[in-house]
Each structure stands twice: as C-alpha cells, then as structure tokens.
Amino acid sequence: MIFGFITVAVLLYVIAIEVQLLAVGLLSLRQLRHDRYLARYGGLDEMLYSDTTPPVSIIVPAYNEEAGIVEAVRSMTMLRYPRFEVVVVNDGSKDDTLGVLVDAFRLIEVTVPYRRDLETEPIRGIYRSTLPLPVTVVDKHNGGKTDALNAGVNVARYPYVMLTDADVVLDGESLLRAMRHVVEDRERTVAVGGNIRPINGCVVNRGRVVETHLPKRALERVQVLEYIRSFIAARPGWSRLGALVLVSGAFGIYRRDALAEVGGFRKGHLGEDLDLTMRLHRLMREKRRPYRIVFAADAIAWTEVPTTRKVLRTQRIRWHKGLRMVVRDFRDVLFNPRYGTLGMLGWPAYVAFEFVAPLVEFVGWLVIPVAWLTGYLDLSVAVPLAVAAFFLGAINSLIALFFDEAYGYFTSPLEAVRLLWLTYLENLGLRQQTVVWRVLAMLGPTASSWGDMQRRGVNNLAS
Numbered sequence: 001m002i003f004g005f006i007t008v009a010v011l012l013y014v015i016a017i018e019v020q021l022l023a024v025g026l027l028s029l030r031q032l033r034h035d036r037y038l039a040r041y042g043g044l045d046e047m048l049y050s051d052t053t054p055p056v057s058i059i060v061p062a063y064n065e066e067a068g069i070v071e072a073v074r075s076m077t078m079l080r081y082p083r084f085e086v087v088v089v090n091d092g093s094k095d096d097t098l099g100v101l102v103d104a105f106r107l108i109e110v111t112v113p114y115r116r117d118l119e120t121e122p123i124r125g126i127y128r129s130t131l132p133l134p135v136t137v138v139d140k141h142n143g144g145k146t147d148a149l150n151a152g153v154n155v156a157r158y159p160y161v162m163l164t165d166a167d168v169v170l171d172g173e174s175l176l177r178a179m180r181h182v183v184e185d186r187e188r189t190v191a192v193g194g195n196i197r198p199i200n201g202c203v204v205n206r207g208r209v210v211e212t213h214l215p216k217r218a219l220e221r222v223q224v225l226e227y228i229r230s231f232i233a234a235r236p237g238w239s240r241l242g243a244l245v246l247v248s249g250a251f252g253i254y255r256r257d258a259l260a261e262v263g264g265f266r267k268g269h270l271g272e273d274l275d276l277t278m279r280l281h282r283l284m285r286e287k288r289r290p291y292r293i294v295f296a297a298d299a300i301a302w303t304e305v306p307t308t309r310k311v312l313r314t315q316r317i318r319w320h321k322g323l324r325m326v327v328r329d330f331r332d333v334l335f336n337p338r339y340g341t342l343g344m345l346g347w348p349a350y351v352a353f354e355f356v357a358p359l360v361e362f363v364g365w366l367v368i369p370v371a372w373l374t375g376y377l378d379l380s381v382a383v384p385l386a387v388a389a390f391f392l393g394a395i396n397s398l399i400a401l402f403f404d405e406a407y408g409y410f411t412s413p414l415e416a417v418r419l420l421w422l423t424y425l426e427n428l429g430l431r432q433q434t435v436v437w438r439v440l441a442m443l444g445p446t447a448s449s450w451g452d453m454q455r456r457g458v459n460n461l462a463s
Contacts, residue, residue, distance in 0.1 A: 002376075003367055003370055003371035003374060003376045003377070004371050004376040004377055004378055006363065006364075006367045006371070007364070007367060007368050007371045007376075007377055007382055008378075008381060008382065008385065010360055010361070010363065010364035010367070010368070011364075011382060011385035011386055011389060012385065013360050014361070014364075014389040015385065015388055015389045015392060016353075017353045017357065018389060018392035018393050018395075018396055019392065020349055020353060021229075021233070021234065021396045022392065022395065022396055022399070023237075024233075024234050024237035024238060025233045025234070025237065025396060025399045025400070025403075026237070027236070027237030027238075027240050027241065028232070028233055028234060028235070028236035028237035028240075028403065029399075029403065030240065031236035031237060031239060031240040031297075032232075032236050032297055032403060032406070034240075035236070035296075035297055035298065036298075036406075038180070038184070039177065039180070039298055044173070044176055044177070044180060047082070047176060047179070047180065047183060048080060048081070048082055048176060049082065050082065051082075053081075053082050053083070053179070053183065054158070054159060054160050054179065054182060054183070054186070055082075055083040055084060055085075055157075055158040055159070055160070056081065056083075056084045056085075056158055056160045056161065056162055056175060056179065056253065057084070057085050057087055057152075057156035057157060057158040057160070057161045057162070057256075058076055058079075058084060058085065058086045058087065058161075058162045058164065058175070059087045059089065059149060059152030059153065059156060059161055059162065059163050059164070060072070060073065060076070060086065060087065060088045060089065060152075060164060060165070060166050061089050061091055061145050061148035061149055061152065061165070061166070062088055062089060062090050062091065062093065062097050062148075062166045063090075063091045063092070063093050063097075063142070063145070063148070064093045064094055064095045064097060065093070065095075065097050065166045065167075066093070066095040066096050066097045066099075066100055068166065068167065069088070069097055069100065069101060069166055070100055070101065070104040070105075071206075071207055072166050072167065072168075072169075072207065073086055073088060073101070073104075073105070073135060074104075074207060075169065075170065075206065075207020075208065076170060076207075077133050077134065077135065078172065078207065079170060079172060079173075079174070079175050079176075080172050080173050080175075080176055081175045081176050081179070083158075084134060084158070084175065085134040085135070085136055085156075085157060085158065086134060086135050086136070087136045087137075087138060087152045087155055087156055088101060088135070088136070088137045088138070088166075089137075089138045089140065089148040089149070089151050089152045089155075090137060090138065090139045090140065091140060091142050091143060091144070091145070091147065091148040092121075092140065092141050092142025092143070098137065098139055101127075101135075101137050102127065102137075105129040105131055105133060105135045105137075106129060106130045106131050107127035107128065107129055107130070107135070107137055108127060108128065108130055109125050109126065109127050110126055110127065110128050111126075112126055112128075114126070114154055114155045115154055115260075116154055117153070117154060117260035117264075118150040118151075118153055118154055118260060118263065118264040119150070120140065120143060120147050120148075120150045120151040120154065121140055121141040121142065121143035121147055121151070122140065122141050123138055123139070123140045123151060123155075124139045124140055124141065125138075125139045126138055126139070126155065127139065136155065138151055138152060138155050143267065144267060144268065145272070146264075146265035146266065146267050146268070146269065146272050147265075147267055149163055149264070149265050150264040150265055153256065153259055153260065153264055156256060158256070159255065159256050159257070160179070160182065160253055160254065160255060160256060161253070161254055161256050161259065162175060162178075162251070162252070162253045162254075163249065163251075163252050163253075163254070164250060164251055164252075164301065165249070165250055165303070167303065167304060168250050168251065168301050168302065168303050169199060169204060169207060169208070169209055169301070169302040169303075170251075170300075170301050170302075171209070171299070171300040171301070171302070172208065173299075174194060174251070174299045174300050174301060175253075175299070177296055177298045177299040178192045178194055178251075178253050178296040178299035179192070179253065180296070181292075181294050181296055182253070182255075185292060187290070188290050188291050188292045189255070189291075189292045189293075189294065190254065190255045190258045190280055190284065190291050190292065190293060191247050191252060191253065191254045191255070191258075191277065191280060191293045191294075192247070192252070192253040192293075192294055192295070192296050192299075193235065193239075193244065193246070193247035193248055193251065193252055193253075193293075193294070193295045193296065194248065194250070194251030194252070194253075194296055194299040194300065194301050195231050195232065195251075195295075195296065195297050195298070195299055195300050195301070196227060196231060196248050196250050196251060196301055196302075196303055197224075197227060197231075197300055197301070197302050197303075197409065198215070198220065198223055198224045198227055198302070198303065198304070198305040199302035199303060199304055200215035200217075200220045200223075200224070200304060200305055200307065201213040201214050201215035201216065201220070202302065209302050212409050212410050213410070213415065214410070214415045214418060214419070217307065218422070218425070218430075219306075219307070219308075219309065219312065219430070220305055220306075220307060221418070221419065221422055222422055222425075222426045222430055223305040223306070223312075224305075224419065225397065225400075225401075225419050225422050225423070225426070227305075228400045228401065228403075228404045228419070229396065229397060229400045231295075231297070232297055232400060232403045232404050232407075233396070233399060233400035233403055233404075235295040235297075236295055236297055238295075238346055239293075239294045239295040241341045241345060241346065242292070242293075242340065242341050242342065243340075243341040243342040243345055243346025243347070244277070244293050244294065244295055244346070245274065245277060245278060245281075245342070245346050245347055245350050246273060246274050246277050247273060247276070247277045247293065248273055249272060249273035250301050250303050251299065251301035252273065254280075258280060258283070258284075259276075259280075261283060262276070262279050262280055262283045263279070264276075269322065269325060270318050270319075270321050270322035270325060271319070271321075271322020271323055271325055271326050272322070274322060274323065274326045275322075275325070275326050275329070277293065278326060278329075278330050278333070278347075280293060281293065281333075281339065281342055282330070282333070282339075285338060285339050285340075285342075297407075298407065300409075309433070312434075313437050316434055316437045316438060316441070317437050317438070317440060317441045317444075318441075319441075320355075320358070320437070320438040320441035320442065321441045321444075323354065323355050324355070324441065324442060327351055327355050330347065333347045334347060334348055334351065335348055355442075358434075358435040358436075358438035358439050358442070359439055359442060361435050362435055362436065362439050365432070368382075393423065394423050394424070397419075397420065397423040398420060398423075401416045401419055401420060404416065
C-alpha cells in the first residue's frame with residue numbers, strides 16, 4: 001500500500017513542477033513583451049551617446065589564462081558602451097598571464113589609490129595600458145575566484161561593476177542592453193542578470209559570435225535546451241515578480257556600493273553567485289529599502305558548456321553542493337512574509353523544485369518498479385499521471401523554444417525543431433544520471449574544489 005501511495009505522490013510532485021514552470025513561463029511571456037517594447041523605444045542610441053549613462057567597471061578574474069586572456073580582453077574593449085573600463089585580476093597565475101597582458105596592452109605599473117572595502121589577499125601591483133584602451137590589470141596573491149572578484153571591486157573606479165569570466169564571449173551590445181534596466185530606475189536597481197547561452201557549435205571570429213549553430217554532440221545539445229528553459233522561460237517571470245533568486249556569475253551587473261555593503265563574495269563558497277544574490281535580497285529587506293534585482297533577456301553572454309560526462313558530473317555536483325550551502329544559510333527566508341514574493345514564492349519554489357527534486361525523483365525510480373512488481377501500482381491512476389507529467393514537460397520545453405526563437409539566435413529555425421526532440425530523448429539516460437549526481441551532492445560532504453572544466457576554447461567549438 002505504501003508503495004502505491006509513494007508512486008502517486010512522486011508523480012503529483014513532478015506534475016506540480018511542470019505546472020509551476022508553466023505559470024512562470026506565462027509570466028515570462030508578459031515580461032519579455034514588455035522588455036522588447038522598451039528595447040525598441042527605450043533609447044539605446046541615446047544611452048550610447050549620452051554623458052549621463054552610468055559608467056561601468058568590467059571585472060574579469062584570471063588564473064592561468066595565458067592562452068586566451070588577450071583575445072578575451074580585446075573583445076571586451078570593443079563593446080558598444082559610452083564609458084567603461086576592463087579590470088583584469090591576475091589571481092597569482094603560475095603561467096605568463098600577466099606577461100602576455102603587459103606585452104599586448106603595453107601596461108605600465110602605476111601607483112593609484114583604491115578602496116579596501118572588501119578583504120582580499122595582498123595586491124602586488126596595479127597596471128594600466130598606455131594605449132587608448134580602458135584596461136587595468138591587478139596582480140595579486142592567489143586567493144581563488146571570489147577573492148579575485150572582491151579585489152576587482154576594490155580597484156574598480158565606477159559606480160557599477162559587471163562581473164564575468166575570462167572565457168565568456170560578450171555580445172557587442174550586451175552591456176548597453178543590461179544597463180538599460182539601470183537607467184530605467186537608478187534608485188532601486190541594485191543588480192541585473194544577463195542571459196547566458198552555450199557557445200558550443202557556434203563560429204567565433206575576433207571575440208564575437210558570427211554564426212550560431214547547435215553543437216553536434218547530444219550531450220551539449222541537451223545543455224543548450226536546459227539553458228533556454230532556465231534563462232529565457234523562467235527568469236523573466238521571476239524577475240517580474242520581484243523574486244529572482246539568482247544572478248549568474250558569468251554576467252552580473254551590480255551597484256558597487258551595495259556590493260561593498262553586503263561584503264562582496266564569500267571566499268570558498270561553491271554557489272557564490274546564488275549566495276550573493278540572496279544576501280543582497282536580505283540586506284535590502286532588512287534595511288527596508290525599495291530595490292530591484294532584474295533579468296535582461298536580450299543581454300547575451302556566451303559560455304562553453306561541458307563536452308564530456310566527466311566534466312559535466314563535476315559541474316553538476318559542485319552546483320548542487322553550492323545550492324545545498326545556500327539553502328542551509330537562508331532557511332529563515334522560506335515562507336517568511338517579511339521577504340515578500342521572494343520569501344513566499346520564489347525561494348520556496350527554488351528549494352522545492354531545484355534542491356529537493358532530485359531526491360524525490362530518485363526515490364520514485366526505486367519505488368515505482370517495486371510497486372509494479374508487487375501489484376500495488378494502480379495503473380488506472382499512475383499511467384494518466386505519468387502521461388500528464390510527460391506532456392506538460394514537453395509543452396514547457398516548446399514554450400521555451402518559442403520564446404527563444406523570437407530573438408532569432410539560431411541561423412536556421414530547424415535547429416529549434418531539433419532541440420524539441422531532445423525533450424523526449426533527454427529522459428533516456430542523461431536526466432537519470434544527472435539526478436544521481438545531484439543526490440550524491442546532497443548526501444556527500446559539502447566541502448569540495450571547483451574542479452577542472454577542461455575547456456576546449458571558443459575557437460574549437462564549431463566542430
């Protein structure tokens with residue numbers, strides 16, 4: 001009897017996930033329409049040529065990035081934005097990261113005052129380009145990615161900082177489109193998250209994505225579908241509700257004073273971007289300040305996703321361990337009316353359907369076969385529920401692809417159709433494997449290293 005009850009409970013849980021995604025997707029549709037209207041009439045050109053557009057410091061942590069750091073920085077200096085600087089933080093690299101930067105941008109060491117709002121490992125030197133390029137390089141003792149980001153925030157000259165990675169390829173207008181949300185409401189906007197897209201399969205030339213294609217490998221294609229569902233179909237809706245729980249570390253813009261007040265990144269945290277976003281929510285709620293943390297769907301950053309199961313396993317275990325740490329630290333936010341829609345909707349949904357989901361699914365895989373073999377599985381109930389869950393999931397994927405196609409990222413519409421087939425194929429092995437990895441992250445020790453992503457490099461991803 002208990003096996004049959006658990007089976008029905010698991011299937012109802014999966015249906016609840018899909019219904020929640022459908023509801024958020026409808027909210028995302030309204031927000032995307034609103035954003036597209038403002039993008040058309042919101043005066044991007046006026047921002048580009050206005051002296052009042054807020055300047056931005058782009059902070060790039062770098063550790064052993066000798067091979068690609070020069071091209072990455074050069075591409076960032078070509079962004080369409082009136083006033084910005086690129087601050088590269090060399091986090092005690094063991095290769096010649098600093099040397100190639102010095103040679104490429106003709107850097108000289110300078111003595112300049114900077115704020116020490118955030119505690120970091122000692123800075124050995126600050127360098128600036130003698131070329132007409134807004135490039136600053138901070139050389140410091142190794143302290144990890146979060147420590148490097150904090151050092152960059154200290155050295156940043158401008159009131160807004162954009163945090164990204166050395167291997168991210170930014171769309172030429174990404175900074176302009178993201179900062180449009182700040183210009184809309186400077187008083188309340190404390191953070192803006194960008195739209196992260198997998199670059200695997202795309203053609204890159206001189207630091208720009210010139211052709212967008214799906215990768216050939218199914219493992220990478222499934223991740224493309226995951227990113228589309230997570231970013232374009234969900235985050236605009238949560239942003240509309242004022243309950244966006246995550247600004248991605250690959251593309252996040254923050255008001256510098258708020259970032260300093262909250263204490264920057266916590267050293268050694270595996271979910272540093274989620275942790276920072278939640279601490280910003282907490283700070284603003286506790287101080288009773290009106291604020292916004294929003295998502296910019298048309299501000300694109302391209303990043304490489306894992307190309308092997310080994311690397312994907314490392315990534316997903318690290319992500320879920322980071323989520324586990326944040327769930328522990330912010331358990332008081334759950335169903336807390338003091339946090340508004342974040343406490344009553346956004347964070348409970350994230351915990352229930354992101355953190356707990358793999359454990360529920362795993363239990364279902366163990367119990368459902370036993371219930372069927374022992375005769376406790378009522379097929380007249382279980383089969384309709386399973387079919388409903390399956391088709392709701394397909395509908396949500398279709399909605400996500402429809403939203404994505406409106407932006408025309410792929411060279412051919414047929415590539416979106418190919419992604420639709422993955423809605424079914426991803427359930428034949430990879431989904432189950434990913435769930436097992438996440439369960440291991442829930443039950444294992446929290447402490448872990450970041451692991452090696454073993455990236456192929458953006459110039460080698462079209463094959």
